[in-house]
Amino acid sequence: MSIQQNLAGIQRQIADCCQQADRTLSSVKLLAVSKTKPICAMQEAIQAGQTAFGENYVQEGVEKIQYFQQHDIKLEWHFIGPLQSNKSRLVAEYFDWVETIDRLKIAERLSQQRPTAFPPLRVLIQINISDEPSKSGILPADLLPLAKQISTLPNLQLRGLMAIPQESDDPIQQQLVFSHMQQLFQQLQQTLPQQPIDTLSLGMSGDMATAIKCGSTQVRIGTAIFGSRG
Numbered sequence: 001m002s003i004q005q006n007l008a009g010i011q012r013q014i015a016d017c018c019q020q021a022d023r024t025l026s027s028v029k030l031l032a033v034s035k036t037k038p039i040c041a042m043q044e045a046i047q048a049g050q051t052a053f054g055e056n057y058v059q060e061g062v063e064k065i066q067y068f069q070q071h072d073i074k075l076e077w078h079f080i081g082p083l084q085s086n087k088s089r090l091v092a093e094y095f096d097w098v099e100t101i102d103r104l105k106i107a108e109r110l111s112q113q114r115p116t117a118f119p120p121l122r123v124l125i126q127i128n129i130s131d132e133p134s135k136s137g138i139l140p141a142d143l144l145p146l147a148k149q150i151s152t153l154p155n156l157q158l159r160g161l162m163a164i165p166q167e168s169d170d171p172i173q174q175q176l177v178f179s180h181m182q183q184l185f186q187q188l189q190q191t192l193p194q195q196p197i198d199t200l201s202l203g204m205s206g207d208m209a210t211a212i213k214c215g216s217t218q219v220r221i222g223t224a225i226f227g228s229r230g
């Protein structure tokens with residue numbers, strides 16, 4: 001199957017999930033996760049109309065961003081990998097979104113390093129929703145204090161939450177975890193009514209239906225678009 005066909009298939013799946021959840025198609029955005037994939041694969045996706053891409057590695061992401069900037073192709077770039085302090089400057093200077101904010105220090109650095117001529121860097125706080133020691137993200141109890149501090153940083157715009165829930169073959173358990181994310185998202189909106197909190201980045205190929213049922217506004221899909229990573 002071509003990348004174009006894969007994308008069409010994913011769009012159909014998103015449309016089905018939206019219909020089942022009684023939501024409009026435009027309320028869920030597809031982020032194409034292009035980490036480790038070459039420019040030519042991304043070009044196929046772009047030709048099929050895809051404009052938002054997620055990258056996990058700073059250097060690789062920046063090289064791709066530079067390439068498309070040089071070719072005058074306007075895209076939206078989301079950093080979705082773990083971020084070390086010593087790499088924050090490049091992220092602040094090149095990306096549009098950072099979805100993996102998990103501490104105040106990295107948010108402060110990104111705000112300081114964001115060029116003031118650019119629009120604010122849009123950020124999501126990552127929640128370790130399944131409380132897995134191996135996963136990054138903050139615990140739910142730490143969300144509101146961190147969110148309040150981030151909302152005061154001048155060159156960032158807090159837009160919502162992201163999570164990578166543990167894979168589960170128990171649909172009831174999965175539904176509970178995803179509903180918990182939805183609750184946190186609503187709490188965040190209520191706590192910071194002045195902030196444009198509109199993004200819940202939740203759901204990948206295996207758990208898209210539950211995510212969309214629980215209010216996800218953005219699903220992140222890599223392998224099902226570009227094929228498996230080497």
Ligand SMILES: *Cc1c(COP(=O)(O)O)cnc(C)c1O
Pocket residue numbers: 033035056080081164204205220221222223224
């Ligand atoms: C890699 C990655 C994805 C996409 O995973 P696939 O299994 O390739 O669809 C989504 N979200 C995050 C945070 C990732 O790192």
